[in-house]
Amino acid sequence: MPCGVTLILDIDNTLSTKHELVYTTICVNVYTCIHSLVLRSAPPRSRFYSVKCTPSVQYGIRPSPRQTSHLSPIPLAGNPVLLIRMSRASEYENDSKLSIKYYGEREEALGRAVLHLTAVEISLDVDADRDGVVEKNNANKGSWTWGPKGHGAILLVNCDSERLFKKKLDSEQNYVSRVSDLKDMSLMVLRTRGPAKLPEGYKLAMHISQGDAESVRVFRSSLDKNLFYKYFVNDYPLVLSREVLSQEVPYLGEAAEARFYVEGLRFSDLDFNGLISIHLSLLEPISSGFPETPIFTDTVVFRVAPWIMTPNTLKPVEVFVCSTSDNYQFLKTMKGLVAKCGYKLKICHEYLNRGDRWMQDELEFGYIDSPHQRFPVVLDSPRDGELNEFPYDELLGPDFGYVTRVADRKDVSSLDSFGNLEVSPPVTVNGKHYPLGRIIIGVAFPTATKGRNMTKVVQDFLWAQKVQKPIALFSDWLLVGHVDEFMTFVPAPDRKGFRLLLASPDAGYKLFRGLQSDGHGQAKLFEGLKDEEAVTVDEILKDEVLQAENNYVQSCIDWNRDVLKRELGLDEEDIIDLPILFKLQRHECEYRAAAYYPDMVNMIVLGKELGIPKPFGPRVNGRCALEAEMLSLMGRLGLTCTFVDDFASYHKLLGEVHCGSNVRREAFDFKWWHLEM
Numbered sequence: 213m214p215c216g217v218t219l220i221l222d223i224d225n226t227l228s229t230k231h232e233l234v235y236t237t238i239c240v241n242v243y244t245c246i247h248s249l250v251l252r253s254a255p256p257r258s259r260f261y262s263v264k265c266t267p268s269v270q271y272g273i274r275p276s277p278r279q280t281s282h283l284s285p286i287p288l289a290g291n292p293v294l295l296i297r298m299s300r301a302s303e304y305e306n307d308s309k310l311s312i313k314y315y316g317e318r319e320e321a322l323g324r325a326v327l328h329l330t331a332v333e334i335s336l337d338v339d340a341d342r343d344g345v346v347e348k349n350n351a352n353k354g355s356w357t358w359g360p361k362g363h364g365a366i367l368l369v370n371c372d373s374e375r376l377f378k379k380k381l382d383s384e385q386n387y388v389s390r391v392s393d394l395k396d397m398s399l400m401v402l403r404t405r406g407p408a409k410l411p412e413g414y415k416l417a418m419h420i421s422q423g424d425a426e427s428v429r430v431f432r433s434s435l436d437k438n439l440f441y442k443y444f445v446n447d448y449p450l451v452l453s454r455e456v457l458s459q460e461v462p463y464l465g466e467a468a469e470a471r472f473y474v475e476g477l478r479f480s481d482l483d484f485n486g487l488i489s490i491h492l493s494l495l496e497p498i499s500s501g502f503p504e505t506p507i508f509t510d511t512v513v514f515r516v517a518p519w520i521m522t523p524n525t526l527k528p529v530e531v532f533v534c535s536t537s538d539n540y541q542f543l544k545t546m547k548g549l550v551a552k553c554g555y556k557l558k559i560c561h562e563y564l565n566r567g568d569r570w571m572q573d574e575l576e577f578g579y580i581d582s583p584h585q586r587f588p589v590v591l592d593s594p595r596d597g598e599l600n601e602f603p604y605d606e607l608l609g610p611d612f613g614y615v616t617r618v619a620d621r622k623d624v625s626s627l628d629s630f631g632n633l634e635v636s637p638p639v640t641v642n643g644k645h646y647p648l649g650r651i652i653i654g655v656a657f658p659t660a661t662k663g664r665n666m667t668k669v670v671q672d673f674l675w676a677q678k679v680q681k682p683i684a685l686f687s688d689w690l691l692v693g694h695v696d697e698f699m700t701f702v703p704a705p706d707r708k709g710f711r712l713l714l715a716s717p718d719a720g721y722k723l724f725r726g727l728q729s730d731g732h733g734q735a736k737l738f739e740g741l742k743d744e745e746a747v748t749v750d751e752i753l754k755d756e757v758l759q760a761e762n763n764y765v766q767s768c769i770d771w772n773r774d775v776l777k778r779e780l781g782l783d784e785e786d787i788i789d790l791p792i793l794f795k796l797q798r799h800e801c802e803y804r805a806a807a808y809y810p811d812m813v814n815m816i817v818l819g820k821e822l823g824i825p826k827p828f829g830p831r832v833n834g835r836c837a838l839e840a841e842m843l844s845l846m847g848r849l850g851l852t853c854t855f856v857d858d859f860a861s862y863h864k865l866l867g868e869v870h871c872g873s874n875v876r877r878e879a880f881d882f883k884w885w886h887l888e889m
Contacts, residue, residue: 213513213603214603216712220867221283227544227642229470230396232716233323233324233326234251237273238381245292246295246296246297247293247294247295248290248293248294248296248327248846249291249292249293249294250273250292250293250294250312251288251291251292251563253314253325254288254314254530255314255322256321256576256649257289257316257317258288258314258316258322258480259288259313259315259316259317259321260285260286260287260288260314260315260316260319260623261286261288261312261313261314261315262284262285262286262312262313262315263286263294263310263311263312263313263671264310264311264313265308265311266299266308266309268299268307268308268331269299269308269310269329269762270293270296270297270298271294271295271297271300271310271556271645273292273293273294273295274292274293274295274770275290276880277292277293278559279780281576284770284774285315285319286374288314294310294312295312295554295699296327296329296527297662298329299766299774300331300332301331301405301406302329302330302331302406302407302654303407304331304392304407304408305330305407305409305411306328306329306330307329307330307407308328308329308330308331308343308721309326309327309328309329309524310326310329310361311324311325311327312324312325314644315866316413318510319738321358322886330407330411330468330490331404331406332401332404332405332406332407332410332494333404333405334401334402334404334416334488334492334494334508334510334605335348335349335402335403335510336353336400336401336402336491336492336510336511336512336802337349337353337400337401337402337512338350338353338398338399338400338401338474338512338514339367339398339399339583339584340352340363340365340512341355341363341499341641342362342363342364342365342497342583342584342885343583344365344584346399346400348403348469349403352364353365353511353512353513353840354489354510354511354512354513354514354744355513356513356514356515357485358885358886358887358889359479359886359887359888359889360385360886362885362886364513364514364515364583364591365400365512365515366396366398366514366515366517366583366885367398367399367474367475367488367514367515367516367517367582367584368397368429368476368516368517368580368582369383369398369476369477369478369479369516369517369580369581369613369615369699369824370382370383370393370396370397370476370477370613370616370724371383371613372396372587372608372610372614373588373608373609373610373614374389374390374393374610374877375389376390376610377388377472377619378610379604379605379608379609381608381614382396383429383475383476383477383478385772386429386450386453387450388431388445388448388473389443390445390719391444391445391446391608393447394431394448394473395585396475396585396587396611397438397473397474397475398474398514398582398584399471399472399473399474399475399584400472400473400490400512401469401470401472401473401653402416402429402461402469402470402471402492402853403468403469403472404463404464404465404466404467404468404470405466405467405468406465407465407466408465408466409463409667410467410582412497413496413497413504414494414496414497414685414829415459415460415463415465415494415495415496415504416460416462416492416493416494417458417459417460417461417492417493417495417504417506418430418451418458418459418461418472418488418491418492419452419457419459419490419492419493420452420456420458420488420490420491421455421457421489422457424488424490425452425453425454425457426454426461426474426477426478426484427477427478427484427488427516428452428474428475428477428514429450429452429453429454429474429475429477429486430450430451430452430453430472430473430474430475430490431448431450431472431473431475431687432448432449432461432470432471432472432473432566433447433448433451433470433471433472433473434447434448434449435779436706442863446457448473451492453473454794459495461492462747465772470657472758474514476488476514476516476883477508478516479516479518479519479615479673479676479677480516480518480673480676480677480678481672481673481676482672482676484676484838485676486515486516486518486676486678487514487515487516488513488514488515488516489511489512489513489514490511490512490514491509491510491511492509492510492511492858493506493507493508493509494506495505495507495508499659499875501690502767509681515764515783516886517580517581517582517884518580518677518679518680518884519579519580519589519591519677519881520578520579520580520581520636520648520677520679520680520874520884521577521578521649521651521680522577522578522579522635522877522878522879522880523575523632523634523635523636523649523701523710523711523877524637524697524701524702524703524710524817525637525701525703525709526877526878526879526880527819527877528553528555528558528818528819528875528876528877529555529556529876529878530555530556530558530875530876530877531546531550531555531556531557531558531816531818531873531874531875531876532557532558532559532560532571532873532875532876533546533558533559533560533571533872533873533874534559534561534562534565534568534569534570534571534872534876535559535560535561535562535565535597536561536565536567536569536861537562537567538596538860538861539569539855539858539862539872541862542591542857542858542861542862542869542872543559543790545823545854545856545857546816546823546856546869546873548854549816549818549821549823549854549856550818552854553818553819553821556816560602560606564599564601564602564605564606565598565599565602566599567598568597568598569861569865569868569872570597570599570601570631570871571599571864571866571871571872571873571874572629572630572631572696572870572872572873572874573591573593573595573597573605573629573630573694574593574595574597574599574600574603574629574630574729574873575590575591575599575602575603575630576591576593576630576874576875577590577591577594577874577875577876577877578590578591579879580613580691581879581883583883583886586879587611587612587613588611588612588613589612589613589614589615589874590603590608590612590613590614590615591615591616591630592604592615592616593616593628593630593633593670593678593726594612594616594617594618594624594628594667594669594670595624595628595629595630595778596603596618596624599784599797603616604608610771612625612801614831614873616667617668617670617673618667618669619668619670620667623667623668624667625664625665625667625693626664626692626693627655627664627665627666627687627688627693627694628652628666628667628670628692629691629694630697630731631668631694631697631870631871632651632653632654632687632693632694632695632792633652633653633674633695633727633868634651634695634696634699634700634701635649635650635651635652635680636649636650636652636683636701636710637649637701637703637708637709637710637781638709638882639708639780639781640781641778641780641781642781645885645888646680646681647880648679648680648880648882648884648887649680650680650681650682650683650685650779650780651680651681651682651683652682652685652695652699652719652776653666653674653682653683653684654684654685654687654690654693654694654695655667655684655686655687655688656684656686656688657686657689658686658700660688662687664693665688667883670745673786675795679884679887680889683775683776683779683780684751685699685772685775685776686771686772687772687776688804689764689765689768689804689805690805690806691797691799691804691805691806691866692806692866692867693804694871696774696814696870697715697811697813697814698714698715698769698808698813699713699714699715699772699813700713700813700814700817700870701713701774701817702796702817702822702849702851703817703819703820703849703851704716704835704849705849705850706785707785707786708782708786708813710786711756711774711786711787711788711849711857712780712782712786712787712788713787713788713790713813714769714772714787714789714790714813715769715789715790715792715794715807715811715812715813716766716786716789716790716792717762717765717766717769717792717793717794717849718789719789719790719791719792720762720791720792720793721759721762721793722750722791723791723837723838723841724752724753724830725753727749727820727830727832727837728750730754730886732830732832732833732837733748733749733750733753734748734749734750735747735748735749735810735830735837736748736830736831736833737749737752737829737830737857738809738828739828739831740828741859742860744859747831749830758795758808761794761795761796761805762793762794764796764805765785765794765805768805788834788845788847790810790812790813790842791838791841792807792808792809792811792812792813793807793808793809793815793850794806794807794808795807795808807863807868808889809827809828809829809838809863810815810825810826810827810828810858810859810868811825812824812825812827812838812842812867813865814867814870814871815868815870816869816870816873816875817875818848818875820852821852821854822852822853822854823854823855823869823873824842824853824854824855824856824869825855825858825862825863825868825869826839826856826859827839827842827855828859828860831871840854856869858872
């Protein structure tokens with residue numbers, strides 16, 4: 213049954229010589245009711261009444277009278293209500309009638325009230341069942357719920373750019389720049405059925421609230437009924453915006469549809485829950501000089517699609533690295549690795565990066581999704597190094613979106629670089645399923661009175677996306693302060709489908725003690741590296757300061773280990789410890805840790821191929837013991853290791869392979885709106 217309400221629009225209160233009142237009434241949507249008080253039109257001394265109507269009119273009386281026929285006089289007792297319905301839309305204005313005849317004590321006729329009825333079907337429709345089709349008058353279109361059986365329409369933030377030159381986000385211009393831009397918007401359809409035109413003075417208005425106007429814009433297709441898809445941008449005038457909260461829209465009459473395109477302007481955030489309502493009202497004229505009154509309003513609700521990160525377990529699409537004057541060997545190995553895997557490699561050359569090699573720190577890849585459209589969106593960090601312009605200038609384009617959060621420069625620290633932003637594979641925690649994984653960020657220790665934190669505007673944005681509930685780890689103990697310095701995820705053929713890799717000084721010391729006990733105490737780290745003093749296994753194990761520093765580092769990692777096990781639902785069997793030592797360095801009156809030798813956990817994951825920082829560990833029988841351990845640990849998972857020499861060009865600058873690269877990956881098959889929230 214169609215939804216809607218029906219109300220009296222206009223009343224002619226002139227009493228004729230035969231005591232007849234004439235009412236002109238419009239019904240909005242068939243099968244919905246007018247509630248009319250019988251006493252309202254009754255002449256004085258009325259004691260009885262009877263009702264009759266034309267065939268398309270249906271009515272009932274509450275409370276029900278005892279008479280079997282409403283044509284016979286009915287006692288006018290209490291306060292009876294007529295429930296009036298129309299079974300079909302009108303072909304022309306006032307094509308149906310209902311009359312109430314009033315009688316006195318002796319059933320003599322005293323007068324009559326006549327309703328002239330016009331039935332109009334009006335519905336504002338969206339894809340409320342999320343199947344990519346705008347269905348007619350879905351009963352749930354005015355609300356939004358999560359889950360596979362949920363309902364409510366979905367809206368994309370139009371954050372790509374159809375312009376190839378002088379780029380500008382489509383959401384930042386108040387016109388349709390190209391017809392292709394419409395596919396990034398959500399279709400909304402106004403459907404009408406009824407007479408060719410509305411009664412004199414009545415009109416339809418579309419409107420939004422002042423609050424929602426900051427987040428949405430609506431365009432209309434031109435009124436050419438012969439074309440559903442227009443070819444010129446002028447065919448799509450702006451209807452609603454920040455400046456225009458309400459605008460009259462055409463009633464096309466008869467059986468017709470008007471197509472509207474709804475554009476999202478911003479993502480959910482601390483001050484915006486992502487829900488938007490658009491209303492369509494039928495307005496009734498009261499009298500000259502007074503505003504029209506809404507007598508019927510239809511409402512649809514959209515939720516803005518969240519920005520979604522992609523974990524290491526998803527298939528890569530393309531790899532990004534920088535070319536600098538000193539990273540030839542790194543770049544050569546990366547080219548070979550990416551070519552071997554069959555993915556695209558995009559190199560940001562020095563004239564673009566201006567010496568900034570930290571591709572991971574500048575940006576994070578994600579995507580947005582709806583039943584009708586999906587495209588990648590890059591999140592630009594507030595770090596704003598020399599790569600600052602790269603995400604906007606080189607990545608933004610048709611069907612490639614861009615979003616950033618601007619922070620006060622005094623609030624930005626190293627923890628705002630996106631080596632400090634990761635996401636887990638899908639997990640289940642205490643029966644709660646996270647099919648899109650969980651975002652992981654690094655912050656200061658919870659009880660610290662001072663320390664570096666990821667800036668609030670970025671954290672607020674990540675939390676507001678809702679679908680990848682963030683986890684905060686303690687990373688401020690590190691000199692650079694990024695979570696990718698001590699953890700990552702790799703795919704696995706068993707258990708949860710992945711393993712968490714953690715840097716482990718304990719595992720490092722265990723390996724070195726094993727070498728010493730096997731008679732390899734004189735084997736050297738860093739042997740053959742230019743400008744680097746080699747150090748033996750014996751010297752490492754004898755260094756009590758280094759041991760104390762790594763005991764501290766291990767305690768920090770263990771604290772994070774417990775958090776990750778709890779928040780990701782992991783067992784010890786889901787974690788692999790990698791033998792990595794750290795060394796404390798003085799920074800701003802405090803000591804913080806950096807990797808002692810290349811940090812093997814800071815790797816790039818390309819399917820079953822791993823690009824791992826070459827550790828330059830002690831060589832035993834011509835083979836690096838650290839590399840051998842990694843090959844053994846990763847080989848059990850069916851993963852292949854390629855060791856990348858990043859010592860001079862990245863490690864000495866406090867970064868590694870992951871810091872110097874980035875990967876855009878395919879989206880999840882899982883639809884975010886199916887989440888049980």
